[in-house]
Structures are given as C-alpha cells and as structure tokens.
Amino acid sequence: MTTVSSRFPRPGGGxxxxxxxxxxxxxxxxxxxxxxxSRTSGQERAQQSPAVHxxxxxxxxxxxxEWLILLLLVPAVVVPVVLLVGFAGCxxxxxxxxxxxxxxxxxxxxxxxxxxxxxxxxxxxxxxSGSAADFExxxxxxxxxxxxxxxxAASPHDDDNNGQGLEPGTNYLYRVRAIGSDGEAxxxxxxxxxxxxxxxxFETTFAWTPEEQARSRDAPxxxxxxxxxxIEAITLTRxxxxxxxTLRAASVGNASIASIYISKPDPAPGxxxxxxxxxxxxxxxxxxxxANNSLPLPAIRYQLDAEQPLLVAIDFSAALPSAIKVVxxxxxxxxxTYYKVAAAEAANPDRTGFTITxxxxxxxxxxxx
Numbered sequence: 426m427t428t429v430s431s432r433f434p435r436p437g438g439g440x441x442x443x444x445x446x447x448x449x450x451x452x453x454x455x456x457x458x459x460x461x462x463s464r465t466s467g468q469e470r471a472q473q474s475p476a477v478h479x480x481x482x483x484x485x486x487x488x489x490x491e492w493l494i495l496l497l498l499v500p501a502v503v504v505p506v507v508l509l510v511g512f513a514g515c516x517x518x519x520x521x522x523x524x525x526x527x528x529x530x531x532x533x534x535x536x537x538x539x540x541x542x543x544x545x546x547x548x549x550x551x552x553x554s555g556s557a558a559d560f561e562x563x564x565x566x567x568x569x570x571x572x573x574x575x576x577x578a579a580s581p582h583d584d585d586n587n588g589q590g591l592e593p594g595t596n597y598l599y600r601v602r603a604i605g606s607d608g609e610a611x612x613x614x615x616x617x618x619x620x621x622x623x624x625x626x627f628e629t630t631f632a633w634t635p636e637e638q639a640r641s642r643d644a645p646x647x648x649x650x651x652x653x654x655x656i657e658a659i660t661l662t663r664x665x666x667x668x669x670x671t672l673r674a675a676s677v678g679n680a681s682i683a684s685i686y687i688s689k690p691d692p693a694p695g696x697x698x699x700x701x702x703x704x705x706x707x708x709x710x711x712x713x714x715x716a717n718n719s720l721p722l723p724a725i726r727y728q729l730d731a732e733q734p735l736l737v738a739i740d741f742s743a744a745l746p747s748a749i750k751v752v753x754x755x756x757x758x759x760x761x762t763y764y765k766v767a768a769a770e771a772a773n774p775d776r777t778g779f780t781i782t783x784x785x786x787x788x789x790x791x792x793x794x
Contacts, residue, residue: 533612534560534601539622544593544794545666547622550581557603561610565618567596590666590726593794594626627792630663630731631656637752643675645748647741651768653699653779654737654788655761661731665793669724673789674714678748680787682712683740686771689733699763701736701774719789729793737788738771752785762786
C-alpha cells in the first residue's frame with residue numbers, strides 16, 4: 426500500500442511550501458482519523474482483524490510523520506527569512522528598504538536675509554544643506570511686479586542687477602532654487618518671491634546751501650538760451666550709478682526746458698571748460714517746471730564720479746518763455762555757469778562761444794544712488 430509520504434513529494438519553498446501545507450490539511454480532513462477512533466469502542470476495536478489494525482496504524486503513522494515534518498520545516502524556512510530581512514544591509518539587497526519609510530524630501534535652499542547695502546545693491550545670504558553647482562534667484566520689483574532671474578555661485582551674493590544696478594529706494598522680493606551638476610533644479614524656496622529687500626534711498630551729492638536758498642532770486646528771460654552749469658568736484662560729496670536732478674523755477678513764471686544733458690568735462694588738452702566728454706547723457710526733454718516749485722526729474726543711469734567736475738547742459742525752449750531761480754556770487758572754485766543766447770547746443774559735446782558768469786542757475790539739487 427502506498428503511504429502518504431510517498432504520494433506527496435517534499436516541498437521546496439515559497440509557493441511549493443504553501444501547496445504542501447494545504448495538501449496535508451486536506452489529507453487530515455479525508456482521513457478524519459480522530460473522529461473514527463472516537464466512534465470505535467474498545468470492544469469493536471478488539472473484534473477487528475489484524476489487517477484493519479495494521480492499515481489504521483500505517484495511516485496514523487504517516488499522518489503523524491507529516492505533521493512532525495511540518496513542525497520542523499516551517500520554522501527552518503520562516504526564521505532565516507525574518508532574520509535576513511532584519512539584518513543590516515539585506516533590506517536594500519532585496520528591495521525592502523522602502524517598506525516602512527518614505528522617500529527622502531528634495532533639499533530646498535532657504536534665503537536668510539536680503540539687505541540693501543547701497544542705492545543699487547542688495548546683499549543676499551541663504552542656506553543649503555545639499556550640493557549644488559549654482560543657485561537661481563527670481564527677483565520681483567515692486568510695485569510694478571516685474572520679474573527677472575539671475576544666478577549666484579555661493580552665499581553671500583551682492584545683487585547689483587548683473588552690473589546694471591538696482592533702483593535706489595525700491596522694494597524687491599526674492600526666491601531661490603538650487604541647480605545640480607546635472608542641470609536639474611530643486612523646488613523654489615517659495616511658490617512666489619516672498620523675501621523682501623530694499624535698496625537704500627538716494628543721497629544728495631550737491632544742493633544749494635540754506636544761505637544760497639535764502640538769497641536766490643527770480644530771473645526771467647531765458648527763452649532760447651543754452652547754458653552749461655559746471656559744478657566742481659569740491660562740492661560733490663558722493664558717487665553713484667543713478668542720478669536724479671531737481672530743478673527750481675522762479676516764484677512767478679514757469680521754466681520750459683527743451684532738453685537737459687549731463688557729462689564730465691572733456692579732459693583733452695585745449696578743450697573749453699564747458700565741452701563734454703564722451704559720456705554725454707540725456708536726462709530729460711520737453712520739461713516744464715511749474716512756477717514756485719521744485720521738480721525732481723526721473724532718475725537715469727549714469728556713473729557720477731565725485732572726484733571729477735560735473736556738467737549740466739540745458740537748452741531752454743525757443744517757443745516758450747522761462748523764468749528760473751538764480752544764486753549770484755558763487756565762487757568759481759565751486760561752480761560756474763556758461764551761457765549762450767539763441768542757441769541749442771546741450772546735445773553737442775563740442776560747444777563754442779559761451780560766456781561765463783558767477784551764478785548757479787536752475788539746478789537746485791543733484792542726488793545719486
């Protein structure tokens with residue numbers, strides 16, 4: 426007679442082990458040997474033939490043998506697997522390292538501060554715990570909300586608009602992200618630029634003194650004139666890359682300006698003191714300064730050097746009358762004015778035929794950033 430052991434091969438592992446266990450359970454249900462023994466009385470068992478006894482003993486022996494194998498085999502397979510999974514390093518070998526852990530969160534740089542250090546520069550500092558080839562910033566100018574991006578290699582970094590300078594007295598917002606060596610970018614430090622930085626305000630580099638303000642007077646009749654106000658370096662106190670002029674009209678009567686330029690004097694030998702260098706720059710045109718008012722003109726980009734004199738060349742309107750404020754008796758070592766009647770030479774760097782006077786005309790204040 427074929428035994429239970431011979432009818433079912435020994436299991437291997439995994440799915441085979443599960444099949445093996447299920448088969449043994451089915452066998453026990455079919456045999457139902459416990460029920461059969463309980464229903465058989467001692468007298469009945471005594472009357473059974475030796476063949477029946479032998480067959481019953483073989484079934485019980487085979488079944489008990491299979492259960493004994495299960496008791497030994499299951500721990501022998503399960504325990505090593507549990508130990509293997511828990512052993513250091515084996516979780517990665519079998520791809521089990523993320524069973525109970527989340528993937529690492531990408532590293533994002535964070536801006537620590539954005540401080541204005543001048544009228545055109547904001548110093549940025551930030552932290553980053555990863556490795557980056559570069560950092561990309563987005564800058565938003567307020568209130569216009571115009572945006573620009575630029576890169577920085579390491580913290581800290583002076584944002585000067587790539588050498589062009591920021592606007593003095595202006596608010597900006599920033600955000601940053603890291604750029605890896607493979608060109609991949611991290612998330613931005615915020616959904617929108619949100620770290621504020623403000624450039625320092627304009628600073629005065631030239632202005633009428635309180636005494637000059639007190640003795641200034643109205644001067645009408647400049648229609649069609651061209652003047653060049655030469656301001657010596659001794660009266661200029663600060664340099665900067667942004668320049669803003671403030672003009673002063675007379676107490677009665679407007680000042681009508683056709684165009685206004687600034688420059689350094691031409692340093693070439695033999696040049697007149699009112700001739701402009703090659704940096705001649707337009708400040709504004711078609712300007713009307715209302716009577717009894719000071720008018721700040723829009724700031725322009727210009728490299729003002731406080732170590733050199735500054736020329737302010739003005740063409741008054743030929744069609745409209747102009748009345749301006751004048752300060753008399755100014756020392757030639759501080760400022761001089763050159764004028765020419767019925768001319769339009771402010772835009773011409775090589776000027777001729779101008780007459781000198783010891784007055785400061787029209788230009789009340791010059792600021793830089």
